[in-house]
Amino acid sequence: MFSEGLINSFRGLETPFYYYDMSLLDRTLGVVKDAAIEHGYHVHYAMKANCNAEILKAVKAAGLGVDAVSGNEVQLAIDSGFGPDQVVFAGVGKSDREISLALGHKIFCFNCESAQELTVINNLAKAQGTIAGVALRINPNVDPKTHKFITTGLEENKFGINPWELDEVMNTIRGSDHVRLKGLHFHIGSQVVDTSRYQLLCEKVNEIQNWFDDRDISIEFVNVGGGLGIDYNRPDVHAIPELRTYFDIFKSHLNLPSGRQLHFELGRSIVGQCGSIISRVLYTKQARKTTFAIIDAGMTELIRPALYQAYHQIDNLTGEGAEDTYDIVGPICETSDAFLRGIHMSKLERGDLVAIRSTGAYAEVMASQYNLRDKAKSYFSSNEFLRD
Numbered sequence: 001m002f003s004e005g006l007i008n009s010f011r012g013l014e015t016p017f018y019y020y021d022m023s024l025l026d027r028t029l030g031v032v033k034d035a036a037i038e039h040g041y042h043v044h045y046a047m048k049a050n051c052n053a054e055i056l057k058a059v060k061a062a063g064l065g066v067d068a069v070s071g072n073e074v075q076l077a078i079d080s081g082f083g084p085d086q087v088v089f090a091g092v093g094k095s096d097r098e099i100s101l102a103l104g105h106k107i108f109c110f111n112c113e114s115a116q117e118l119t120v121i122n123n124l125a126k127a128q129g130t131i132a133g134v135a136l137r138i139n140p141n142v143d144p145k146t147h148k149f150i151t152t153g154l155e156e157n158k159f160g161i162n163p164w165e166l167d168e169v170m171n172t173i174r175g176s177d178h179v180r181l182k183g184l185h186f187h188i189g190s191q192v193v194d195t196s197r198y199q200l201l202c203e204k205v206n207e208i209q210n211w212f213d214d215r216d217i218s219i220e221f222v223n224v225g226g227g228l229g230i231d232y233n234r235p236d237v238h239a240i241p242e243l244r245t246y247f248d249i250f251k252s253h254l255n256l257p258s259g260r261q262l263h264f265e266l267g268r269s270i271v272g273q274c275g276s277i278i279s280r281v282l283y284t285k286q287a288r289k290t291t292f293a294i295i296d297a298g299m300t301e302l303i304r305p306a307l308y309q310a311y312h313q314i315d316n317l318t319g320e321g322a323e324d325t326y327d328i329v330g331p332i333c334e335t336s337d338a339f340l341r342g343i344h345m346s347k348l349e350r351g352d353l354v355a356i357r358s359t360g361a362y363a364e365v366m367a368s369q370y371n372l373r374d375k376a377k378s379y380f381s382s383n384e385f386l387r388d
């Protein structure tokens, strides 16, 4: 992934920084185009995964729409040139201000999470003299077998409308002149690697579609969310995730009546593998059982290990010599600010560079300035001065 020339150009840059391999991103987007968009499916990129301007430009050029989860994301999507008809707005707690902003832009649809939210959207749409397109986010109670903090489609999660609430929700819609039901929406969770979970989702979606079809309620599209996982253990072996397998599951197992569209909302699987954090070793410190390598990136640049005990491979870019055992930790005043423990790698010394891999998704967007840290810069393989 990192040629000698590229590593040499990294040496002159202030660390830590985010580095994005735009050619890998383009190849990944090429698979999405080939396996989904060219089959008439709509893919909304979940911009919560990474909303860097360069990334959004590449996503837009590939013909994807966006899935926004805040008013500011809706605004950024519009400012980045996405058409309002390409924007869906999800989220369990949309504020009145955010809903009004999205209504003002006439976005394609709101993914609605409760009867109460439908009433709020209806009232705000009435005040603007407009009609809001909505999809009902239904909680399918399917276990995605992922970390409990990124599971969203189980009954105990805060997301979505439960199937037994559908009568009440449909009554609300019938009494709401400024809301038009367009679709059904589902999202079971993130970093889903057991793809059989999507087959279970298809079965649930088929049942729920039947509920609407039996009542002659018109549904234009089904949105099955996102969540496809990436291989954090072997980023070079699986640089492009199993997107074809993923789309094929829906092609084979979802019963879509003719004319009903299929939508997706993928984030991590599109951008996860194209990003790395490049960081320098500040100090090495001998402990009884390990050597601490204290690097200049911390939980402020990548919070996933501290938040979800997530694993990220770390490559030693410049260290040479006999292997040692390291705990690779950040500089932040928190013991949880640690990336890897007990890892064997060639000798690291002050000034050596390492790459924390698979950080294209949920890294830069989750950055904080805790400890009053500076915000790390981003560089792209397309930057002229990084050409190797």
Ligand SMILES: Cc1ncc(COP(=O)(O)O)c(C=O)c1O
Residues within 6 Å of the ligand: 046, 049, 067, 090, 091, 152, 187, 189, 190, 191, 225, 226, 227, 228, 265, 266, 267, 268, 269, 361
């Ligand atoms: C509603 C919704 N759609 C799509 C996504 C994107 O998920 P992922 O980045 O795992 O594909 C998320 C993230 O959890 C989400 O909450």
